[in-house]
Amino acid sequence: MNISDNINSIIHNLTPSVTLVVVTKTRSISEMQEAYNFGIRDFGENKVQELMEKYDEFPDVRWHFIGKLQKNKVKYLVDKAYLIHSLDSVSLLEEVEKQYGKKNKIANMLIEINIGEETSKAGIMLNDLEELVKAIEKCKFVKINGFMAIIPKGDEKMCRYYFKRMKKLWDEFSVENYQNINMKYLSMGMTNDYNIAIEEGSNIIRVGEGIFGKRNK
Numbered sequence: 001m002n003i004s005d006n007i008n009s010i011i012h013n014l015t016p017s018v019t020l021v022v023v024t025k026t027r028s029i030s031e032m033q034e035a036y037n038f039g040i041r042d043f044g045e046n047k048v049q050e051l052m053e054k055y056d057e058f059p060d061v062r063w064h065f066i067g068k069l070q071k072n073k074v075k076y077l078v079d080k081a082y083l084i085h086s087l088d089s090v091s092l093l094e095e096v097e098k099q100y101g102k103k104n105k106i107a108n109m110l111i112e113i114n115i116g117e118e119t120s121k122a123g124i125m126l127n128d129l130e131e132l133v134k135a136i137e138k139c140k141f142v143k144i145n146g147f148m149a150i151i152p153k154g155d156e157k158m159c160r161y162y163f164k165r166m167k168k169l170w171d172e173f174s175v176e177n178y179q180n181i182n183m184k185y186l187s188m189g190m191t192n193d194y195n196i197a198i199e200e201g202s203n204i205i206r207v208g209e210g211i212f213g214k215r216n217k
């Protein structure tokens, strides 16, 4: 199967309310071109440097930043990132507020939740979420559009368990009226579990290997 066939078979089963972000990290421009020619306009990258190198090749793409965001790189994403999926600390929030404020631009972000409470993984711990929300409410240049999660590895039952917990948290936030927070997106599900994620309420899936094949580690 080639790249176009893979994309076709994924989007064939998607309802219009679900966005496929094609995860292009480590992929060449020509591989990305095939996805682009198919009609894909949402690309996901996890390194700022790589996103910047590819940015000019695809003028009308929405770039999703999905990786760990280092504070000293935030300034490069202003004007370039359509949605930053990986807000996970107050200190990162403060840097985004500062850098976007300098250019009088709004940063659209998702809060990345460490739903499995795994110390090895990125994302904010549930215990720290309240403090982050308080800080977000004071911002002028940050809008939160939902949540992102990378769930722990496990079987289907485990996946469902964590996706359900994310959906519940997302629903709880949806009925709150926090300043600067509007629950539009729930970004969860990757190559191996995106179907389950959608069944459990995801509306952004992030798929890489399922489209381009295995990445060279």
Ligand SMILES: *Cc1c(COP(=O)(O)O)cnc(C)c1O
Pocket: 023, 025, 046, 066, 067, 150, 190, 191, 192, 206, 207, 208, 209, 210
């Ligand atoms: C790499 C990556 C993906 C895509 O993973 P695949 O297994 O290739 O589908 C999704 N989300 C994040 C945050 C990633 O870093």
